[in-house]
Amino acid sequence: MARPLIAGNWKMNTTQAEAVALASAIAAQAGQFERADLLVCPPYVYLSAVATAIGDAPVALGAQDAYHEPSGAFTGEISTGMLLDVGCRYVILGHSERRHTLGETNEIVNQKLKVALQSGLIPIVCVGELLEEREAGRTAAVIREQVTGSLAGLTTTDATRVVIAYEPVWAIGTGKVATPEQAAEVHADLRKLLAEEYNPEVAGEIRLLYGGSVKPDNASELLAQENVDGALIGGASLKADDFLAIAAAG
Ligand code: PGA
Numbered sequence: 001m002a003r004p005l006i007a008g009n010w011k012m013n014t015t016q017a018e019a020v021a022l023a024s025a026i027a028a029q030a031g032q033f034e035r036a037d038l039l040v041c042p043p044y045v046y047l048s049a050v051a052t053a054i055g056d057a058p059v060a061l062g063a064q065d066a067y068h069e070p071s072g073a074f075t076g077e078i079s080t081g082m083l084l085d086v087g088c089r090y091v092i093l094g095h096s097e098r099r100h101t102l103g104e105t106n107e108i109v110n111q112k113l114k115v116a117l118q119s120g121l122i123p124i125v126c127v128g129e130l131l132e133e134r135e136a137g138r139t140a141a142v143i144r145e146q147v148t149g150s151l152a153g154l155t156t157t158d159a160t161r162v163v164i165a166y167e168p169v170w171a172i173g174t175g176k177v178a179t180p181e182q183a184a185e186v187h188a189d190l191r192k193l194l195a196e197e198y199n200p201e202v203a204g205e206i207r208l209l210y211g212g213s214v215k216p217d218n219a220s221e222l223l224a225q226e227n228v229d230g231a232l233i234g235g236a237s238l239k240a241d242d243f244l245a246i247a248a249a250g
Pocket of ligand 1 (some may be wrong): 213
């Protein structure tokens with residue numbers, strides 16, 4: 001199995017001082033987590049301050065989004081090149097809050113993904129079904145549509161550099177975590193789908209994260225599932241102790 005990736009998505013939270021304190025607390029203990037890769041994704045405006053706080057500690061830096069054009073007249077947007085310039089290695093794309101609140105489509109996620117890969121960032125592409133889609137038995141179909149749409153046109157080499165996060169929308173920020181069986185089922189489907197789209201070797205190399213109310217007390221069971229290669233963590237990533245406890249479970 002790939003080394004687990006334990007990723008914190010801070011969303012639109014923290015002040016600069018809080019972001020620096022959180023990053024410093026994680027960085028101070030990061031050396032103990034040899035079995036997992038740690039990643040923090042603060043808000044854009046704190047990326048540089050967090051990069052400084054991390055220093056040489058083994059904690060990667062990521063952004064929560066990027067624009068789908070590499071540069072130009074796009075007032076207010078942030079390019080993948082700018083993210084690299086301030087020390088990012090990763091970028092989250094197509095988070096459900098962007099898909100559902102801001103109307104991001106698979107086509108837009110696909111454009112962003114290609115720009116991110118071209119620039120050398122590692123994209124974390126989020127997919128996940130709504131509660132009504134799960135209840136209607138459409139989970140597998142929704143995931144298939146999001147994965148094939150978001151990853152359309154990628155070469156096999158590019159595909160190995162992508163991370164996919166399965167985040168059931170009904171589990172994000174709700175405290176309603178997917179059961180280990182529910183997570184395992186979707187992750188197994190994802191692996192199968194990727195083997196079909198590319199080949200089994202590539203499918204095996206793509207890290208599949210679970211996200212949605214991951215906490216220290218449910219992390220070890222989720223991370224023990226065969227095709228779960230890490231976690232994307234919102235709420236619990238805002239407390240250094242909780243984030244590190246999840247990393248320890250990985
Ligand atoms: P949560 O968020 O851990 O607070 O549910 C997960 C996410 O949105 O990535």
